[in-house]
Amino acid sequence: MEGKEREEKVDVKVRERKGKSAEYEAVVRAGPHLRPLQQAHAHLVVTGCHRSRALLTKLLTLSCAAASISYTRRIFLSVSDPDSFLFNSLIRASSKFRFPLDALFFYRRMLLSRVSPSSYTFTSVIKACADLSALRLGALLHSQVFVSGYASDSFVQAALVAFYAKSSALNVARKVFDKLPQPSVVAWNSMISGYEQNGLANEAVVLFRKMLELGVEPDSATFVCVSSACSQLGSLDLGCWVHDCVVRSGIRVNVVLATSLINMFSRCGDVKRARVVFDSMNEGSVVSWTAMISGYGMHGYGVQAMELFHRMKACGIVPNIVTFVAVLSACAHAGLIDEGRSVFASMKHEYGMVPGVEHHVCMVDMFGRAGLLSEAYQFVKELGPKELVPAIWTAMLGACKMHKNFDLGVKVAENLISVEPENPGHYVLLSNMYALAGRMDRVESIRNVMIQRGLKKQVGYSTIAVNNKTFLFSMGDKSHPETNEIYYYLDELMWRCKEAGYSPVPESVMHELEEEEREYALRYHSEKLAVAFGLMKTRHGVILRIVKNLRICEDCHSAIKFISIVTNREIIIRDKLRFHHFREGSCSCLDYW
């Protein structure tokens, strides 16, 4: 026997002892890559090994890793009598790659084939229910979890908490969570994220504090969830504290966490700190670049946003549709019309992208803010009927209002109501337009329509954090224990502003829908109350940071410019759309918002 031949025989023996055939190794060698896997598969067919369960299992595992759900499904279907592992792999892949209905379908098939579900099955199939917000089905699975004895599995527990939270059953999520004898860090994260995603950012922070008190060590996902909660609250003090926690914990700040921190600092009004985090990243993703660009945009720093956009492209990072929304929105808020036009054109020509509704909205907004009303309206008219979504009309309406074209405004507002008749905000806008156009009879009739249809306008509120506590004010609010002092202070403040030249926006422009609201309208808007409270409670030199849920009104905008003069304070307000930095009598939005 030749030496080489002998060597090969020994090799085969070794492999056999290990239970690994040449075919098996060929599959492994293909790795988690679709084409090589398919080639290996073809080879199995040729050699007649394509019925081997071990080989098909390995093939399926790698196909899952290659993220090819259709190929994974095909391999699965070629196995005559799939076992628990194969079912679990397929169900997991289906739920992981966002085919939750397939996950449920194969779960049902698993039960029909009399294969028992395991904790692995439940985690995947519960996640599928979470993606579908299928509350009843998930609750049914929850009882199956109990019956089959997997209720003590920490993976299943965390999946259940996340499922209830994502299905908007936060109370149930909390009940499940509270019953866990030793919740895993993922269970904590699920609950914290559940609060944050459902708009209960305060509760998220409270739970995070509790976690720290109990000595549970947060991981990077915990910090991501909590920093998102800070973004929502807009509280810079809180955000800085969370950032300190991250630094003290010594964990590595990965791309996801860094991006979350960038977003958090931007949304808390400190774009410089956001930039420090951005610069500390080794390698940013398109998401982190977009977050930073968007941060600049929302503060009105259009030039910086454009600079970063160009640098990003120079670094070889390909912008996606979200990046373009951020860039165009930055152009709109900074009045960079030519740049915006060329960026919009480059979407198609350079990147072969089809601009979506969001991009159209930015363009209308951009033309509108710049006073190019006819250009904006022309852009709208060129859109197809399917593209005329409410947001397009809202942007157009904002432009009409800003540039006092009330006749066009009325027309636009009527279109807006016809596309979305159930949104109370649109009626308020139309009513405002009628009032501005001097058609007070129509204002009254709109009000009656709203009452008839039971539509209520959204209540505006502002928050401000003082000494690590967040205070909430709504219009004419008298719930605060120091109400009298605040109102007294505000009255005096407005008097000083008037001395300095402030004149309230005339009564005819204030067109609140309810009589009582009108009474308080001028002086006691929530943002003014929050500013007064902030001035009373902080020492000179401290920047006031206020978050408002709606857009700031014209009168408040003008009043706060004067307040920044007479008190010599910097005031930063985040409204529904963007940031306003008030300093020495002017605002960073240059009165375009």
Add this chain to the structure above:
DNA sequence: TTAGGGTTAG
């Protein structure tokens, strides 16, 4: 004889 739950930009 293998695998899992929570997290980033509009």
